[in-house]
Amino acid sequence: xxxxxTESAKLKELDLSCIWHPCTQMHDHEANIxxxxxxxxxGVYLYDxxxxxxxxxxxxxxxxxxxxxxxxxSAKLKEQLDSLEHIIFAGFTHKxxxxxxxxxxxxxxxxxxxxxxxxxxxxxxxxALKMAFHACAIQKKKKNKFICLENAYxxxxxxxxxxxxxxxxxxxxxxxxxxxxxxxxxxxxxxxxSLESLKTLLQAHKEEIAAFVLEPLIQCAxxxxxxSAKFVQEAVKMCQEAGVYxxxxxxxxxxxxxxxxxxxxxxxxxxxxxxxxxxxxxxxLPLSVVITTNEIYSLFYAPYEEHKAFLHSHSxxxxxxxxxxxxxVLDIFERDNVLENNAILSQFIWKKxxxxxxxxxxxxxxxxxxxxxxDLGGFEGQRKGLEVFNAGLKRGLLLRPLxxxxxxxxxxxxxxxxxxxxxxxxxxxxxxxxxKFANKTKV
Amino acid sequence: xxxxxTESAKLKELDLSCIWHPCTQMHDHEANIxxxxxxxxxGVYLYDxxxxxxxxxxxxxxxxxxxxxxxxxSAKLKEQLDSLEHIIFAGFTHKxxxxxxxxxxxxxxxxxxxxxxxxxxxxxxxxALKMAFHACAIQKKKKNKFICLENAYxxxxxxxxxxxxxxxxxxxxxxxxxxxxxxxxxxxxxxxxSLESLKTLLQAHKEEIAAFVLEPLIQCAxxxxxxSAKFVQEAVKMCQEAGVYxxxxxxxxxxxxxxxxxxxxxxxxxxxxxxxxxxxxxxxLPLSVVITTNEIYSLFYAPYEEHKAFLHSHSxxxxxxxxxxxxxVLDIFERDNVLENNAILSQFIWKKxxxxxxxxxxxxxxxxxxxxxxDLGGFEGQRKGLEVFNAGLKRGLLLRPLxxxxxxxxxxxxxxxxxxxxxxxxxxxxxxxxxKFANKTKV
Numbered sequence: 001x002x003x004x005x006t007e008s009a010k011l012k013e014l015d016l017s018c019i020w021h022p023c024t025q026m027h028d029h030e031a032n033i034x035x036x037x038x039x040x041x042x043g044v045y046l047y048d049x050x051x052x053x054x055x056x057x058x059x060x061x062x063x064x065x066x067x068x069x070x071x072x073x074s075a076k077l078k079e080q081l082d083s084l085e086h087i088i089f090a091g092f093t094h095k096x097x098x099x100x101x102x103x104x105x106x107x108x109x110x111x112x113x114x115x116x117x118x119x120x121x122x123x124x125x126x127x128a129l130k131m132a133f134h135a136c137a138i139q140k141k142k143k144n145k146f147i148c149l150e151n152a153y154x155x156x157x158x159x160x161x162x163x164x165x166x167x168x169x170x171x172x173x174x175x176x177x178x179x180x181x182x183x184x185x186x187x188x189x190x191x192x193x194s195l196e197s198l199k200t201l202l203q204a205h206k207e208e209i210a211a212f213v214l215e216p217l218i219q220c221a222x223x224x225x226x227x228s229a230k231f232v233q234e235a236v237k238m239c240q241e242a243g244v245y246x247x248x249x250x251x252x253x254x255x256x257x258x259x260x261x262x263x264x265x266x267x268x269x270x271x272x273x274x275x276x277x278x279x280x281x282x283x284x285l286p287l288s289v290v291i292t293t294n295e296i297y298s299l300f301y302a303p304y305e306e307h308k309a310f311l312h313s314h315s316x317x318x319x320x321x322x323x324x325x326x327x328x329v330l331d332i333f334e335r336d337n338v339l340e341n342n343a344i345l346s347q348f349i350w351k352k353x354x355x356x357x358x359x360x361x362x363x364x365x366x367x368x369x370x371x372x373x374x375d376l377g378g379f380e381g382q383r384k385g386l387e388v389f390n391a392g393l394k395r396g397l398l399l400r401p402l403x404x405x406x407x408x409x410x411x412x413x414x415x416x417x418x419x420x421x422x423x424x425x426x427x428x429x430x431x432x433x434x435x436k437f438a439n440k441t442k443v
Numbered sequence: 444x445x446x447x448x449t450e451s452a453k454l455k456e457l458d459l460s461c462i463w464h465p466c467t468q469m470h471d472h473e474a475n476i477x478x479x480x481x482x483x484x485x486g487v488y489l490y491d492x493x494x495x496x497x498x499x500x501x502x503x504x505x506x507x508x509x510x511x512x513x514x515x516x517s518a519k520l521k522e523q524l525d526s527l528e529h530i531i532f533a534g535f536t537h538k539x540x541x542x543x544x545x546x547x548x549x550x551x552x553x554x555x556x557x558x559x560x561x562x563x564x565x566x567x568x569x570x571a572l573k574m575a576f577h578a579c580a581i582q583k584k585k586k587n588k589f590i591c592l593e594n595a596y597x598x599x600x601x602x603x604x605x606x607x608x609x610x611x612x613x614x615x616x617x618x619x620x621x622x623x624x625x626x627x628x629x630x631x632x633x634x635x636x637s638l639e640s641l642k643t644l645l646q647a648h649k650e651e652i653a654a655f656v657l658e659p660l661i662q663c664a665x666x667x668x669x670x671s672a673k674f675v676q677e678a679v680k681m682c683q684e685a686g687v688y689x690x691x692x693x694x695x696x697x698x699x700x701x702x703x704x705x706x707x708x709x710x711x712x713x714x715x716x717x718x719x720x721x722x723x724x725x726x727x728l729p730l731s732v733v734i735t736t737n738e739i740y741s742l743f744y745a746p747y748e749e750h751k752a753f754l755h756s757h758s759x760x761x762x763x764x765x766x767x768x769x770x771x772v773l774d775i776f777e778r779d780n781v782l783e784n785n786a787i788l789s790q791f792i793w794k795k796x797x798x799x800x801x802x803x804x805x806x807x808x809x810x811x812x813x814x815x816x817x818d819l820g821g822f823e824g825q826r827k828g829l830e831v832f833n834a835g836l837k838r839g840l841l842l843r844p845l846x847x848x849x850x851x852x853x854x855x856x857x858x859x860x861x862x863x864x865x866x867x868x869x870x871x872x873x874x875x876x877x878x879k880f881a882n883k884t885k886v
Contacts, residue, residue, distance in 0.1 A: 011536070011538060011541055012536070014541050014545055015536045015540075015541045015544075018541065018544035018545050018548055018556075018557065018558055019536070019540065019541070019544050019557065019558050019559075019560075020557040020558065020559040020735075020740055020753070021532060021533055021534075021536075021761075022532055022533055022559070022560070022754075022755060022756035022757065022760045022761070023533050023752075023754050023755070023756035024533050024534070024752065024754075025743075025744075025745070025746075025747045025751070025752035026740075026743070026744055026752075027744050027745055027746055027747065028747055032747070033534055034534075035534065035535070035536060036534065036535050036536070037535075037536050037537065037538070037541070038527065038530055038535050038536065038537050039526070039527070039537075039538070040526040040527050041526075041527050041528070041530055046530055046535065056530075056531075058531065060529060060530050060531040061531045061533075061756075061758045062758065063529070063758050063759065064529075068527070068528060068529075068530070069524070069525070069526070069527070069528055074524045074525075074528070077524060078521055078524065081512070081517045081520060081521065082512070082517075083482070083483040083484075083512070084481065084482070084483050084484050084511070084512070085484070085511060085512055085517070085726070085727050086503060086506070086507075086511075086726055086727055086728070087481055087484055087489055087499075087503050087511070088499075088501065088503040088504045088841070088843070089464060089465055090464055090465055090466050090467050090504075090843070091464075091467070091476055091477070091478065091479065091832075091843065092478070092479050092480075092481050092489065092841075093454070093455070093458045093462070093464075093478060093479070093480050093481065094480065094481050094482075095454060095480070095482070097458075097462065098454055098457050098458045098461065098462065098480075101458075101461035101462050102457055102461050105461055113461075114461065114462065114463040115461055115462050115463065116462075116463040116465070117462075117465070118563075119562045119563040119566075119729040120561075120562040120563065120566065120729075120757045120758065120759060121757070121758060122566060122569075122600065122757060123562075123563065123565065123566065123599075123600060126565075126599070126600040126601060129601070129619075130599075130601075130616060130619075133616065133618075133619060134615055134616070137615055142618070144618040144619065155757075156566075156569070156573075156755045156756060156757065157565065157566060157569040157600040157601065157602055157603075158569060158572070158573075158600065158601045158602030158605070158621070159600055159601030159602070159619070160600075162601070168750070168754055169754050172577055172580055173573060173576065173577070175576075175585070175587040176572075176573070176576060176587065176602070176621060178601070178619060251758075277758065278758050283528070283529055284528050284529055284764065285529070285728060285729075285759065285762065285764060285765075286562040286563075286728075286729050286757070286758075286759035286762060286765075292463075297463055297469075300468075300469070301468075301469055301470050302468070302470055303468075303470055304468045304470065304471055304475070304826070307611070308468070309466075309467065309468035309469075310463070311465075311466050311467075311611055311612050312465060312466070312599045313465030313466035313504075313599060314465065314563045314564070314565060314598075314599065314729070315504045315505065315506050315563065315564060315694075315720065315721050315729075316506065316563060316728065316729035317465045318464075318465070319728065319729060321727065321728060322728075322729075383747070389534075398531070398535075400531070400533070400534065
């Protein structure tokens with residue numbers, strides 16, 4: 001044990017001397033947040049060098065679907081490694097990506113016709129923004145503006161960040177960002193005002209607007225703000241009637257996360273662009289895809305000399321190893337009746353979570369498919385979520401609250417026993433806080 | 444053979460019905476450019492379904508260093524798959540990335556202190572741009588502008604594209620791009636005017652300029668424009684004296700491509716940010732890193748409440764599988780004396796290539812390390828490079844000219860025999876064109 005501990009301590013020290021972690025105030029690692037070296041991962045658990053297990057309640061930033069080191073996905077990836085690891089994806093192609101593209105299109109509305117690949121969610125959003133803008137340009141429409149929702153998050157590159165509205169990510173970079181039009185974010189069934197503001201924007205600016213970008217059903221990084229499918233339906237209809245393209249960011253909400261295979265399938269409308277990433281490889285490798293219609297595709301399809309080609313590319317576009325993982329993920333969806341089982345598991349977790357209503361400071365307990373969230377109410381400006389994070393670690397839970405919003409977004413292979421443990425632990429954690437949160441609780 | 448041919452034909456048809464390829468006018472696949480399904484790859488060769496081999500003269504978009512399905516890298520990746528495939532990289536860490544970061548810093552000037560990871564080259568550029576801008580903002584300097592070179596290429600996302608200047612990629616998107624200041628591109632030893640224009644820009648605008656971004660030694664996507672280390676040296680000194688950060692894009696030119704491990708090491712100066720990708724995983728998986736100084740890092744290092752954190756992230760940041768490949772790549776560099784052997788191979792290829800000087804239309808034959816290029820002169824507006832591409836395929840060569848610039852950027856494991864075959868084939872290909880290029884040749 002001492003030896004392991006020493007190795008862990010050494011690794012931590014070496015990490016902090018060499019690495020700048022993403023989405024982290026590194027100063028926090030001095031006292032507020034431990035940095036934990038992980039030795040191995042299996043199923044829903046990460047294991048540190050002292051063999052302590054951490055239950056990955058956030059699917060490692062919402063990417064893992066079927067557990068870490070999933071034997072089936074790993075086997076398929078190893079198999080792929082024996083024939084083709086990666087080749088240039090212009091002028092050349094390969095079976096794993098053809099199979100993947102065909103299978104994705106089979107799962108989607110027939111309006112969709114073509115898959116364009118990239119490496120991460122931000123890049124997918126950039127592709128969709130550029131494609132929508134470019135499609136307008138080809139049609140001689142000068143449409144340089146985009147609409148997004150307030151409280152939206154679509155990634156971190158300049159274009160993706162421009163259609164975001166979560167201040168901690170965007171504020172300092174404002175002078176670099178594209179001007180975008182913002183629609184009041186809907187929340188639950190409260191969306192009348194949002195529709196009204198969208199309508200006003202479209203009336204005034206539709207000739208300048210290339211596309212409306214949104215995460216259907218849940219603004220995930222926007223503190224898991226869940227909202228009605230009716231808003232999505234009405235908003236999309238309005239845009240499409242106004243000749244404005246619609247881009248759905250299903251990077252986090254796709255692949256079964258909201259209950260249906262894709263979130264848009266609950267909304268009764270079909271967007272012009274669908275951006276997927278995260279769960280696509282089951283949490284193994286970076287891969288993203290923008291799926292669009294043959295109508296859009298055909299605008300760009302012309303003799304070379306007309307200079308209409310969409311020349312976007314990334315070196316590793318169409319990576320065969322990532323595609324092999326993605327095909328394995330689709331195999332598992334087919335083989336294991338994942339959506340049906342998730343529906344049962346989701347109800348189970350949701351019922352269990354009701355116990356948290358006992359805590360007066362637990363506000364807006366909500367769920368959608370395999371996403372569950374609540375807010376610690378009444379503690380604005382205090383890092384209560386951080387305290388929950390640290391208390392979670394002590395009980396072997398990897399929670400990563402968004403500010404004071406606590407959420408669960410577990411891998412789909414979570415067992416009922418594990419789910420029960422999470423909820424019981426949350427009760428214990430919140431009990432610890434009863435004193436600190438004095439007068440904020442009914443317990 | 445018939446069966447294979449049928450499978451290939453079916454795959455091609457299915458691909459074209461489902462996939463929109465990067466950096467491709469899809470219409471070209473009707474007649475101008477074949478789309479080739481690849482069944483497997485090994486060493487420097489891709490093999491189609493009829494077992495025809497294509498020698499990968501462009502390292503599959505400049506990513507492959509040690510051959511396809513390299514046994515050592517594959518073994519290391521499989522080993523990694525047995526313990527840890529991917530975990531969230533905020534609050535948690537793992538051995539492969541700590542090892543990689545430490546090794547990268549050991550290879551670099553001591554001025555560098557921290558590694559910040561992303562997934563692809565474009566994202567690395569975005570990180571560097573945001574970090575440079577943000578570092579200025581923390582110092583209360585409102586610096587919203589960037590300088591880049593004319594003819595530059597740094598990627599495809601809005602921020603990265605904004606510091607690019609290759610018209611086919613940027614032109615249509617101008618209304619979406621950041622305004623940037625451009626310096627006349629140096630070429631070979633012609634750089635006096637470039638330095639002069641940089642000097643003028645700095646004098647007029649240094650208070651507004653956050654950073655100067657450039658690819659040291661070669662503008663790769665800018666038709667392999669090679670230029671003097673002296674320009675880099677003088678330009679960097681000027682910027683640093685003017686209080687302007689310098690970002691080196693070594694995405695294509697790093698990892699031994701220009702002869703030294705990193706291109707900047709030939710220039711006698713050290714930038715503030717170094718962006719790496721492509722070769723970092725030996726052509727296996729998407730991974731990128733921005734390496735910067737402890738001085739920059741410390742500007743962001745502060746109690747959380749000061750809101751100075753660099754909150755950029757991508758879901759798959761710090762992917763353990765990609766890091767395992769990257770460590771394997773560094774192992775091979777150490778084990779096989781790669782730089783020394785490349786120096787010999789580079790001279791061998793360079794000598795061989797002199798035979799092309801016989802063709803009058805072969806202009807500006809040039810090389811730098813393991814990059815070799817020449818232009819087909821006098822054919823402006825004609826797609827002669829495309830003809831070379833197609834003729835190359837017939838001889839089993841995967842060339843992918845940049846317009847009418849033909850280049851070689853082969854994997855480092857190319858043998859002298861293979862190199863000789865490439866050059867002999869180029870001679871034959873160019874001979875075919877002698878008639879077509881009448882009066883343009885001395886042959």
